[in-house]
Amino acid sequence: MPTHRTRRIVEILKQELVEARKELEDYQAQAEQPDFEMGDAEGYSTWQAAVALQGHLEQEVEEIERALDRAEQGLYGTCEACGEAIGAARLHALPYTTLCVRCAAKTA
Ligand SMILES: [Zn+2]
Secondary structure, three states, X not given: OOOHHHHHHHHHHHHHHXXXXXXXXXXXXXXXXXXXXXXOHHHHHHHHXXXXXXXXXXXXXXXXXXXXXXXXXXXXXXOOOOOOEOXXXXXXXXXXXXOOHHXXXXXX
């Protein structure tokens, strides 16, 4: 049975997921249809930023989905790699993280 805390986390993660997907769609549209003329350096760098953000958001969406899965299994807040508890401060800053500080540092 999911606890009250887990249900609340699932709510928060679902909200984050909706927002991240919306943002991702925006940047995807921009990345797919570059809207600048030859020699338009500013337009080009805006487009490049959209491409970079798109990649970042794709990762974020995946991470949130994984965190949601884990929350639904009652594993929220435990590290996916080592099984240790993830620190409260870290979860507060990154609610969808699935790695503890130590494991995140190893994979970064
Ligand atoms: Zn870990």
